[in-house]
Amino acid sequence: MNDRNKIIYTLILLINITPYLYVFYNFKKINFNIDGIIGFYPIFGFLACISLIIIAKILAVVLKKGDTYYD
Amino acid sequence: MISSLISHPAFPLAVGSLFIFIFKEKANLISIGSILISLFVLLFITDNIDYVYKSGLASLNYFSYSKLAYLFCLVFLIMGLIGKLFSIYRDSYKEKAMVLIYISSAIFVLFSGDFLTLYIFWEIMAIASTMVIWSSNSDKSLSAGNRYLLMHLLGGLILLLGIIGLYIDTNNLQIRLLNLDTWYNWMILVGFLLNAGAPPFSQWIPDAYPEGSYSSTVFLSAYTTKTSVFILIVTFAGSHILMLIGIYMIMYGIIYALLENDIRRILSYSIVNQVGFMIVGIGIGTELSLNGTAAHAFSHIIYKGLLLMSAGSVIYMINKYKCTDVGGLYKTMPLTAICGIIGALAISAFPLTSGFISKSMIVDASIHEGMQLVWLMLLVGSAGVFLHAGIKFPWFVFFHRDKKIITTDPPIYMKYAMIIASTICIVIGIWPQLLYSLLPYPVDFIPYTGNHVVSQLHLLFFSALAFFISLKYLERTLTLTLDIDWLYRGKIKYIKLLTKYIFSMINKTENIFSFTSLRNKFATLEDYLLRQTTISAMLILILIIFSVSLIMNIN
Structure with missing residues (x-):
């Protein structure tokens, strides 16, 4: 098992705890309706990161050049 | 004037940098000592005091207290102290002196009470930070520093135009909240934002900062963008x-x-x-x-x-x-x-x-x-x-x-x-x-x-x-x-490509001219033009500083 898999399993263990964190979450004090949905922050954070990576990868097709481009 | 300068937290740093040039071996001691003195001076600033230098037509309000400036000055000095501790093993007294001038001009910007004073120290800050980038003595840092300086002189000139417009229209240069209804306020905003790394020129930060030495990047990251954030809080x-x-x-x-x-x-x-x-x-x-x-x-x-x-x-x-x-x-x-x-x-x-x-x-x-x-x-x-x-x-x-x-x-x-x-x-x-x-x-x-x-x-x-x-x-x-x-x-690269293309075209018929030498001349011209713009921008800057000092000493 390599480092990456170890970390992913640890993270999955940690992520199993995250639903229980809702014990401390006050649903009466939500700001907009959207953050009253259970699982809003995790899903939003995950999708935001994945889409940022996808945008970066698409831009890389055009913008990435070799290390010595300006030399 | 002198007595009020002594109670200015940026003054010990400016003096310290001069001392470093005299006592080169004691650079670490002097820089840490002067930052500690600055912190000590800062502790005694509690009241709303204004120091104004008046001479002839112009007046420079070089110390005007605000709680925000105090906070920024405190963190600038703390970071300066930590950074100086970190750079003890860096063997370059020039870098250490320039860093002190850089911090000192950044603090002068924080406490300046009118746009003219702010502009003067704004430009000193740009030049000092370029010197800090150049002090890593590599070819890459030289060209990155050139680009950095050009960008900041451009921003400085836009800012100056805005300040002149503001003065002509309102006859009041006091730093205050501005609203975006006139062209000169927009120019002031652009001048400030350029230092914060706003679009489309965000790129100067990752272009120039990583070319500094291992220790100077620590300082560079802290001051230029954050003085700009400070002044944007105050004005916009x-x-x-x-x-x-x-x-x-x-x-x-x-x-x-x-x-x-x-x-x-x-x-x-x-x-x-x-x-x-x-x-x-x-x-x-x-x-x-x-x-x-x-x-x-x-x-x-x-x-x-x-x-x-x-x-x-x-x-x-x-x-x-x-x-x-x-x-x-x-x-x-x-x-x-x-x-x-x-x-x-x-x-x-x-x-x-x-x-x-x-x-x-x-x-x-x-x-x-x-x-x-x-x-x-x-x-x-x-x-x-x-x-x-x-x-x-x-x-x-x-x-x-x-x-x-x-x-x-x-x-x-x-x-x-x-x-x-x-x-x-x-x-x-x-x-x-x-x-x-x-x-x-x-x-x-x-x-x-x-x-x-x-x-x-x-x-x-x-x-x-x-x-x-x-x-x-x-x-x-x-x-x-x-x-x-x-x-x-990429310009030089494209000139090379173009000459290469023409070269291959001509080569098919007959090679009469020596195109390699022509290409070299092209590159030299390019280099020369670039240097010219730097020098002319510097000259304008010097002229401005001269004219300011002339105005102040006219009576």
Whole structure:
């Protein structure tokens, strides 16, 4: 098992705890309706990161050049 | 005049830099001593006092107290002290002297009471920081410093035009809140924003800062952008266009950092990203958001310094700059790794660190104003920070593939510097009142509520998951990413390509002229033109300073 898999399993263990964190979450004090949905922050954070990576990868097709481009 | 200068916190630094040129061997002692004297002077500033130098037609208000300036000055001096501790082993008295001038001019900008004084020290700051970049004595730093100086002189001239317009129209140069209804106020805004790394020229930060020496980058990251944030708080708080600019900067920093390979360039992109959060805070413009911006600038200076110090330690010990060359350093440099991770947690606003207590103020301010879209963008930004700086930096440097590099932690003073910075990050995170009591407006904000902590932890855990799932696609390669500087950096390359094309065309018929020599002449002309623009910009600057001094001494 390599480092990456170890970390992913640890993270999955940690992520199993995250639903229980809702014990401390006050649903009466939500700001907009959207953050009253259970699982809003995790899903939003995950999708935001994945889409940022996808945008970066698409831009890389055009913008990435070799290390010595300006030399 | 002299007696009032002595009670100015920037004055000891300016004197100290002169002393360094005389006593070259004692550079460390003098620089640390002068920063300590400055801190001592700062302790005694409590009242609203104004020092004005009057001569003839012009008057320079070079000291005008405000609580905000006091806060920024305090963090500038703390970071200066930590950075000086870190750079003790750097063997270059010129760099040390220039850093002192740089800090001193930044503090003069903070306390200046009118736009003329601000402009003078603004330009001194630009020149001193260019000298700091040049002091690493490499060819790359020379050309990067040239581009940096051109960019800042351009920004300075735009700012000067705006200031002249403001003076002609209102006959009042006092620094005050401006609104964007006249052309000169727009020019002042553009001049300030250029120093903050706003679009489309955000690129000068990651272009120039990583070319400094391992120690000078620590200083460069702290002062130029944050003086600009300070002055934007004072002059353009509440201009809604700043929110758009800030959100662009947040996204720009994340996306470019994801594609970057150079360690310090990743961290430079995250400066753009973090300053973006501050610019959004200024754009919102309520008391809470301005407090949040000031607090975020304070904590940002410390944790960014910490991150760049841990990157600087790696560079100092193994002289490698790229993610592709390092990896697995946590075994040989455990302390550097721990401090780097603390800095990375602070920048991603993990609870119990300084980033959390400051960034949540800006996010909450957007909620109080009912700006749902801005709030969502800030959430994307918060998740993205963890992605590009919070995990990417420590992962590729200290973990990832073990490259079996034999090394140790850096020498003792560099360790002390990193430990002090990480302690500040954590102490402010645990006792936020320490920082809140220094903020310009009264603070009625509790960072550690259940909702704040839970939402932040949820965001961070799942962005970490996203990082490790897509790790295969984030693998670093030996590449660079094009940016707006392509417009003025790629020129010589295209002239070469063009001449090559013509050469091949002519070669088919007959080779009469020696085109290689012609091409060389082309390159020389290019170089000459570039130098001319630098020199002419410098001359304009000198002329301005001369005319200012003439105006002041006319009677």
